[in-house]
Amino acid sequence: MSHEPVYLLRRRRRVAALIDADDLAELIEAAEDLEDLRAAEAARQEMADSGESPVPWEEVKAELGLA
Numbered sequence: 001m002s003h004e005p006v007y008l009l010r011r012r013r014r015v016a017a018l019i020d021a022d023d024l025a026e027l028i029e030a031a032e033d034l035e036d037l038r039a040a041e042a043a044r045q046e047m048a049d050s051g052e053s054p055v056p057w058e059e060v061k062a063e064l065g066l067a
Helices: 021-050 057-063
Strands: 006-010 013-018
Antiparallel strands (some): 006 013
16 A cells, blocks of 8 residues: 555646545644644743743642642
8 A cells, every 4th residue: 555645736736635544643643742842842941041940740749639
């Protein structure tokens, strides 16, 4: 089975693509992972800029009533 995309053309220009559903799921997961990495980096940068330190996990659990 081929996982090559099928392109839809209009006036010889690509306007859409059909791809395997499993390939799409992998692409979505990778995009979400990348978004998470960017958010984490932004949070680290914000902490560095503000001079804040991380909150220990045990303190977070205690505040949420999980400890």
